Amino acid sequence: MDSSKLKELADAQFAKSAFLTNLKEIYDAKLTITHRGGTFVARPELIAFLNSWHEPEVHVEDIYNTPILVDRTALIDAAKIAYRMASVYWATEVQRANTIGRETDV
């Protein structure tokens, strides 16, 4: 990068609120998982619901309002992995935003 571009970028303002809004949307999308043809979002509510049952299979409504007979343990495992990966990504990026930002940034 040439020096004039570098100077321009150094003077630029970090759009922190837009960054955080984008990040939340990206995080939400990263929670998407599929199981037996259904599409689910690995939110804590889904994980808690699945954990509250003991039967090996249970019907769960997917994001397209379709009831899917899920393998409870397999879906918990997949949801937890997606949740962990998305959360780590979110937290890491928020931390990074804090190191980029200045007080004057919006």
Next chain:
Amino acid sequence: MSKGAVIFAYNSTIDYVSMATLAAKLVRKHLDIPVTLITNSTAVEAGVFDQIIILGLVDKEYERVFKFGSGKERVVWHNQNRSSAYDLSPYDQTLLIDADYLIFDSGLKYLFDTDNKIACFNYVIDINGSRGLQRGARVGNPGIPMQWATVVYFTKNQLARAVFEFMQGIKENYLYYAAAYNFTAQLYRNDYALSIALQALTGYNDKNFRSIPGPLLTANTGIDIAEVCKSGEIVFSWNHKETETVPAGKSFTVLKDTSIHIMNKRTITDIDIINQLTELAL
């Protein structure tokens, strides 16, 4: 079932084939599927595409005005062959993407494990926080909700076939549909054709078809790529206007491991930028 991605690329004053080559490399890296290019160009980098389908342009040429950060430019725009994607795709499960949609994560991989017949994004987020393309975009006035044709997943089935055939019909009778839905016919838009076809063929109901969860993250035409870091961060910058609290100047944001639709064709075809982005595809 075979799966793969399909990209259309027709060069004008903008080098869409280079964009498609970059997009294909990123698809292969992050989604691990083959890519087919549909183009009228014979100068294509070897070893990137699974198949290259040569298809001439038979339709009307449209001009589109792109507003870049540094000004406006009127460019010839060839986007009318996409309605033939269903027939041309060699795959049972197809991810149809624009040449300027760059995939930096494996997020869309799950689509191939769903029973979706056809799916696309139903809302867009501008990475600079501007509200130009945000939720609530409509085709026409009062119109119907916009569906975005930048990324379309489909399998070989009756609904998907009907949607693409209907899109072809809309393209051939664009003036009629522009009048019926009350939008300008100056520019043919695949987004409009897809939105109308999907909504009509699923019972004139906005809830009867499936969208891809999450937003179509977009860097609009006023946003430049300022820098691509080897660690994967991409720095985007744009000019912001003066507000009560902030003087006019430049803003920036950073994205990493995130797929994005880059509408500023000048920035994405800048030789330094495209080389840096290509390094991320290795």
